[in-house]
Amino acid sequence: MNNKNYKDYKILITKFSTNLSSLNEFNDSYINPKYCYNLKVVDGALVQGNGIKELTIPLMQTPHSENLFEARGEMPVVAKKLYKYKYYSNKNSSVMYLLVILGSDKKIYATPLFFWAEGYYALNHTFISEPNGINFRIDGDDVMGFSSKDDDLLVWYCDDDPYVVSTAPRFKSVCFHNERLFAIDTTWDYIVRYSANCNPLDWRKDSLDQEEAGMLELNDYKGELKNLFSFMENVYVFRDQGISKINTYLKSDYTTSNIYDAGQRIYCSSACVCGDKIYFLQQDGLYFFDGYDVEKVEGILSDRISRCSQEASLMCYHDNKLYIACNLNLDESYDLPLETSSEESTNNSLVEYNLENGDFNILGNIDICSMISVNYLFFKRLVFLIRGGNRLWCLDNSGKNNGQILTKKFVSTNLVFNDLEHKKILKDIKVICTSPFELKINYDNKSKTFNIVPNKRVNIIRVNLTGKEFSFEITSNEEVVKISSIEMNFKILE
Numbered sequence: 338m339n340n341k342n343y344k345d346y347k348i349l350i351t352k353f354s355t356n357l358s359s360l361n362e363f364n365d366s367y368i369n370p371k372y373c374y375n376l377k378v379v380d381g382a383l384v385q386g387n388g389i390k391e392l393t394i395p396l397m398q399t400p401h402s403e404n405l406f407e408a409r410g411e412m413p414v415v416a417k418k419l420y421k422y423k424y425y426s427n428k429n430s431s432v433m434y435l436l437v438i439l440g441s442d443k444k445i446y447a448t449p450l451f452f453w454a455e456g457y458y459a460l461n462h463t464f465i466s467e468p469n470g471i472n473f474r475i476d477g478d479d480v481m482g483f484s485s486k487d488d489d490l491l492v493w494y495c496d497d498d499p500y501v502v503s504t505a506p507r508f509k510s511v512c513f514h515n516e517r518l519f520a521i522d523t524t525w526d527y528i529v530r531y532s533a534n535c536n537p538l539d540w541r542k543d544s545l546d547q548e549e550a551g552m553l554e555l556n557d558y559k560g561e562l563k564n565l566f567s568f569m570e571n572v573y574v575f576r577d578q579g580i581s582k583i584n585t586y587l588k589s590d591y592t593t594s595n596i597y598d599a600g601q602r603i604y605c606s607s608a609c610v611c612g613d614k615i616y617f618l619q620q621d622g623l624y625f626f627d628g629y630d631v632e633k634v635e636g637i638l639s640d641r642i643s644r645c646s647q648e649a650s651l652m653c654y655h656d657n658k659l660y661i662a663c664n665l666n667l668d669e670s671y672d673l674p675l676e677t678s679s680e681e682s683t684n685n686s687l688v689e690y691n692l693e694n695g696d697f698n699i700l701g702n703i704d705i706c707s708m709i710s711v712n713y714l715f716f717k718r719l720v721f722l723i724r725g726g727n728r729l730w731c732l733d734n735s736g737k738n739n740g741q742i743l744t745k746k747f748v749s750t751n752l753v754f755n756d757l758e759h760k761k762i763l764k765d766i767k768v769i770c771t772s773p774f775e776l777k778i779n780y781d782n783k784s785k786t787f788n789i790v791p792n793k794r795v796n797i798i799r800v801n802l803t804g805k806e807f808s809f810e811i812t813s814n815e816e817v818v819k820i821s822s823i824e825m826n827f828k829i830l831e
Contacts, residue, residue: 343828346761348752351822352381355747356695357638371637371808372748374686374699375736376818383747383811383820385736387689387700392720392729394436398451400715409448412457412727415441419707419722420470422447424479428496434713435495436720436729437481439467445483445493450713462499464488473513473537482537484508486523492538505540506530513537514567515585521565521574527556529565529574529583531591553593555581563605568615569628575605575617580626597631609652611659611692618647618663638688638697641665649683655710655719660732661688662705662721684724687732702738736816745818747811752825759830762803767824768796774813774820780804 355373377386393406418439426433434450438457443464446457465487472481475492484490486509493499508520508530518537522528533539534548542550555562560577572583580597601620608617614625622639624631633639645664653660665686684705689698708721718731736743754761763778770791777786781804789796811820 342831343762344831346754346827346829348825348827349822350824353378353383353747353820355697355699357636357641357697369750370747371750372746373697374701375743375745376747376811377689377698378696381821383818385734385745385816385818386698386743387687388733388735388737388743389700389703389730389739390733390735390737391739392718392731394448395451395716396453398714407453409454409456409729412438412440412446414444414446414727415725416446416722416727416729417441417706418467418470419709419720420481421709421711422472422479422481422495423713424495426496433495436711437470438722438729439464443467447495450711450716460493460499462491464491469508469511471511471513471518473518475537482511482518484511484520490538502538505532505538510563510565512565512567512572514572519565519567519572519583521562522552526561527554529553529555529562529572551591553583553591555593557581557595559595559598563603564608566608566610566615568610569613571628573615573626575603575608577602577605579603580631596629597626604647604650607647607650607652607661607663609654609659611652611654612657616652616659618642618650618652618661620647623661638690646683649706651705651708653708653710653719653721656712656717657692659690659692660708660719661690662686662703662708663688665699665701687721689732700732700738700743702743736818742814742816745811745813745815749808749810752807752809754827754829757805760803760805761807761830762828763800763807764826764828765800766798767822767826768798769821770796771819771821772813772815772817774811774815774818776823777810777812778802779808779810781806 354369355378356369375386376383391408393408396405416438420437422435422437424433435447438446440446445460448454448457466485468483468485468488470481470483478494480492480494482490482492484507486507490502490505491499492502506520507523509523511518511520516535518532520530522530530552533550540550559579562574562576564575566573571585574581578599579595582594582596584592604618608615614627616625621643623634644666647663650663662684687700687703687705704724705721706724711718711720720729720731768789773790775786776789777784780802787798
């Protein structure tokens with residue numbers, strides 16, 4: 338090789354990223370991946386991603402060491418859906434906190450937080466269909482309401498037995514807004530009904546009194562009404578083909594308008610209020626709505642979302658991050674054998690989306706069917722159910738699935754060079770890391786793999802690979818991972 342005809346070119350990565358909403362390939366020591374799962378970035382270094390463990394529950398309302406936490410163990414039936422319930426107990430003269438679970442037997446089970454309990458206790462009521470649940474107040478009491486398309490409204494104040502309100506509509510979605518309940522009526526799916534002002538159990542419309550209950554018709558061919566949200570100053574209705582607004586600025590004279598026509602079908606079950614935005618999945622990707630405009634989160638994640646059905650997708654806002662349980666086409670080599678091999682399994686990943694910096698943390702090989710954010714006193718957890726299971730789970734930083742180490746992978750896009758026509762020679766690679774990993778270099782239609790082991794100084798790997806296009810892959814089966822920087826030194830023909 339005649340060195341006079343070649344110039345040196347260095348790619349130095351000192352800041353990894355898992356931002357899948359950006360298509361920038363490489364720029365100023367910063368690289369975005371083509372694929373990335375079970376890894377995240379801390380202070381620029383690539384480290385093990387999220388993991389899951391069985392939820393342990395605090396036994397007291399003051400923070401203590403972990404030996405005052407306990408797992409509730411198995412429920413007597415399969416757990417289907419999660420709710421939470423905070424209320425003031427007159428019997429106990431204190432605020433109480435409950436995790437509430439719908440079982441496969443259509444019964445409601447509960448277990449307390451900050452209190453010792455032997456497992457779960459069930460309410461003496463059996464639903465016909467899976468109910469929606471909501472927290473609201475009646476006569477100064479904090480209650481939970483449950484209703485479905487086949488079940489009358491069940492009201493539960495935890496100090497007393499639950500009771501049925503047969504005069505209330507059966508609803509498939511409900512929200513509490515401006516001292517009223519708003520509900521999508523299951524009898525007429527183009528009708529939104531609302532309760533009397535300051536009386537969520539009164540749904541009668543006997544006169545023109547503006548304080549009484551009423552209804553609104555949204556029959557404009559945008560698809561079935563699916564979800565209701567109290568957001569900002571209004572109520573929003575998510576539908577298969579769009580979003581409608583119920584303007585409640587004038588508290589006694591409500592009007593409706595269509596504010597978004599979707600070009601693709603909306604997966605309404607995924608919609609979630611996240612601070613000052615509502616995020617949702619559409620057939621062609623991830624979107625958000627700020628009360629005025631709808632925008633798509635462009636990039637690789639939306640591309641992956643659009644490749645699979647998201648019928649059972651769901652989202653949860655927790656600790657300033659958006660969590661998305663969905664189906665993802667991660668890469669060709671990751672076939673995601675699910676822990677729960679059920680025919681109804683429809684999710685295979687949990688995506689953590691950092692709304693501040695755009696980073697994504699993808700936890701693969703998990704089928705979540707329900708999740709809630711719990712943030713009571715000092716106890717802050719994302720709590721979820723795994724489809725077909727009967728335990729409560731939460732997120733941690735272990736990079737493991739219930740003790741099993743997860744395969745971790747980062748695949749770069751093509752590295753950018755000023756000259757794409759001439760061949761380049763990758764002379765050597767310098768790595769700073771504290772854990773071993775496998776580094777695969779792809780060049781043109783070939784590849785070569787190197788096993789990287791940590792040492793006290795910079796690890797230098799002699800390579801001498803020639804090609805026009807280069808990319809790399811990082812794979813690790815280690816429990817703990819930390820890769821701080823990768824430097825690739827090329828010779829490029831002038």
